[in-house]
Amino acid sequence: MIEFSNVTKYYDKDVVLKDVTFSIEKGELAYITGPSGAGKTTLLKLIYCAEVPDKGQLVVAGSDVNKIKQKEIPYLRRKVGIVFQDFRLLFNKTVYENVALALRIHYMPSKEIKDDVTAVLKEVQLSHKANIYPQHLSGGEQQRVVIARAMVSKPTVLLADEPTGNLDADTSKTIINLFREINARGTTVLIATHNHDLFHGTGRRVFFLKDNQIEKETIG
Amino acid sequence: MKVFNYSFQTVFKSLWLEKWINLLTILSISIGLSLVTTFIMMSLNMESVLQRWAKNFGMVVYLTETISQEEEDSLKNQLAEDIDIIEVKYISKDTALEELRKTLGANTLIFEGLNENPLPSSFELKLKSDLLSPEIIINKAAKIEKMSGVEEVQYGEKWLSSLYTISKTMKTGSIVIGGAVFIAITFITYSTIKIFFYRRKEEIETLKLLGATRSFIRMPFLLEGLIIGLLGGIISSLAIFSIYSFTSLKVIEFLPSVKLFMTSIPFEIYIAVPLAGTLVSVIGSIIAVGKIRY
Numbered sequence: 326m327i328e329f330s331n332v333t334k335y336y337d338k339d340v341v342l343k344d345v346t347f348s349i350e351k352g353e354l355a356y357i358t359g360p361s362g363a364g365k366t367t368l369l370k371l372i373y374c375a376e377v378p379d380k381g382q383l384v385v386a387g388s389d390v391n392k393i394k395q396k397e398i399p400y401l402r403r404k405v406g407i408v409f410q411d412f413r414l415l416f417n418k419t420v421y422e423n424v425a426l427a428l429r430i431h432y433m434p435s436k437e438i439k440d441d442v443t444a445v446l447k448e449v450q451l452s453h454k455a456n457i458y459p460q461h462l463s464g465g466e467q468q469r470v471v472i473a474r475a476m477v478s479k480p481t482v483l484l485a486d487e488p489t490g491n492l493d494a495d496t497s498k499t500i501i502n503l504f505r506e507i508n509a510r511g512t513t514v515l516i517a518t519h520n521h522d523l524f525h526g527t528g529r530r531v532f533f534l535k536d537n538q539i540e541k542e543t544i545g
Numbered sequence: 546m547k548v549f550n551y552s553f554q555t556v557f558k559s560l561w562l563e564k565w566i567n568l569l570t571i572l573s574i575s576i577g578l579s580l581v582t583t584f585i586m587m588s589l590n591m592e593s594v595l596q597r598w599a600k601n602f603g604m605v606v607y608l609t610e611t612i613s614q615e616e617e618d619s620l621k622n623q624l625a626e627d628i629d630i631i632e633v634k635y636i637s638k639d640t641a642l643e644e645l646r647k648t649l650g651a652n653t654l655i656f657e658g659l660n661e662n663p664l665p666s667s668f669e670l671k672l673k674s675d676l677l678s679p680e681i682i683i684n685k686a687a688k689i690e691k692m693s694g695v696e697e698v699q700y701g702e703k704w705l706s707s708l709y710t711i712s713k714t715m716k717t718g719s720i721v722i723g724g725a726v727f728i729a730i731t732f733i734t735y736s737t738i739k740i741f742f743y744r745r746k747e748e749i750e751t752l753k754l755l756g757a758t759r760s761f762i763r764m765p766f767l768l769e770g771l772i773i774g775l776l777g778g779i780i781s782s783l784a785i786f787s788i789y790s791f792t793s794l795k796v797i798e799f800l801p802s803v804k805l806f807m808t809s810i811p812f813e814i815y816i817a818v819p820l821a822g823t824l825v826s827v828i829g830s831i832i833a834v835g836k837i838r839y
């Protein structure tokens with residue numbers, strides 16, 4: 326589903342990722358970990374074409390991102406749900422509208438949007454906050470809105486960047502369970518986190534990012 | 546319609562939230578359009594005044610003192626053959642003097658010292674009444690003046706040529722003002738839409754990351770430009786209509802001669818103005834949104 330082959334990425338002259346090679350299988354749930362600044366976010370950005378690799382090949386859901394045309398990018402992104410590290414919620418729209426936006430871009434009829442958004446808000450336990458603006462939510466609640474928005478369009482791949490950064494251990498567990506469920510429905514899930522507790526004992530593959538490279542791959 | 550649903554919602558929200566900027570933009574557009582339309586109408590009016598004036602137009606061809614009967618006949622034939630001239634009337638020296646006497650009436654004293662008739666003989670020409678443009682008249686007069694036996698051609702050329710110059714200036718003026726106003730409207734919509742675009746920059750970035758297509762992102766801005774231009778145009782049409790109606794009703798009451806200078810505004814103008822506003826506004830919006838890169 327996601328295939329990095331010798332991918333190198335520079336920011337100006339600074340190398341962030343050097344000859345990174347690894348792949349995530351279809352239907353897999355995997356983790357990427359590493360210290361702050363290791364390049365986890367950058368790696369995810371390459372997957373959803375927010376950055377372009379300087380060298381190497383990267384194939385996402387069948388598309389070669391080096392060769393992708395500008396106008397094809399939105400269609401690739403629709404296959405990829407993203408839980409952004411910085412949330413990217415719109416503060417002039419309600420929780421409901423923030424989540425609905427991911428469906429509106431597909432020109433989905435309002436009635437179907439309503440069904441899907443209501444269902445997904447229930448799943449992240451935010452039904453009662455549907456008409457509230459994000460700035461009135463706690464960090465953990467905002468985090469769950471972002472997850473709801475990423476999963477509502479039922480993407481092929483779900484990327485989660487530090488999805489439990491603001492959460493206590495219990496809530497983190499709930500969130501991780503949510504990802505498991507999404508994964509069980511067939512979505513490929515890739516979670517980037519520096520929190521080792523998240524993958525400890527899960528039996529999933531974990532890629533360790535260090536010194537610009539995948540230092541090792543273990544089973545969590 | 547599905548495609549426009551979200552765009553329309555976004556647009557109406559933006560129209561309301563930014564009502565002052567929008568209102569100002571709409572008003573500027575309608576003032577600009579009204580200005581152009583007024584100018585165009587004025588030059589069209591001028592044109593029709595000129596044309597009407599030319600219709601009842603006569604020319605007097607004064608003949609030289611030394612003209613022979615032969616020359617006179619050939620001149621008369623030449624004039625009669627011209628398809629633009631419908632009547633050629635010969636006024637002899639005596640007739641001219643007779644007419645002058647009649648006109649002056651009691652003041653015949655001044656003729657007493659004359660032992661020779663100082664008035665030249667002449668041809669009075671009536672020109673064809675339909676569609677004689679000043680250009681044709683000026684050219685015609687110049688042609689006749691070159692014929693042998695002709696001393697001078699009079700046709701109120703001072704009037705005609707100054708009216709003609711005014712009309713030409715107004716035509717050029719309409720084009721220049723029209724161009725300037727259209728550029729101005731493009732720029733006004735451009736800046737307004739650009740402001741909205743920058744205000745929604747964050748949202749647009751997020752939309753792009755969620756997988757929105759270019760047309761999905763552009764659509765609300767183009768629609769907003771379209772609505773702004775259309776409203777500006779409609780207001781302008783309404784204003785032109787009211788001002789025109791007011792002028793025809795009230796001003797003519799006091800100044801009946803104004804009627805001479807007014808033609809009715811063709812109905813198409815009321816449709817053309819909003820269309821022009823819309824078109825130019827949409828162009829401004831397209832430039833404002835620019836190329837969207839992922």
Ligand SMILES: Nc1ncnc2c1ncn2[C@@H]1O[C@H](COP(=O)(O)OP(=O)(O)OP(=O)(O)O)[C@@H](O)[C@H]1O
Nearest residue numbers: 336337341360361362363364365366367368410519
């Ligand atoms: N747009 C950018 N321009 C220049 N340098 C950047 C940019 N984005 C990230 N970097 C740099 O690249 C390196 C990797 O950043 P990245 O955000 O990928 O790290 P991370 O692993 O996600 O860190 P964290 O755990 O803190 O989120 C950092 O040194 C960062 O300063």
Ligand SMILES: [Mg+2]
Nearest residue numbers: 365366410486
């Ligand atoms: Mg990061």
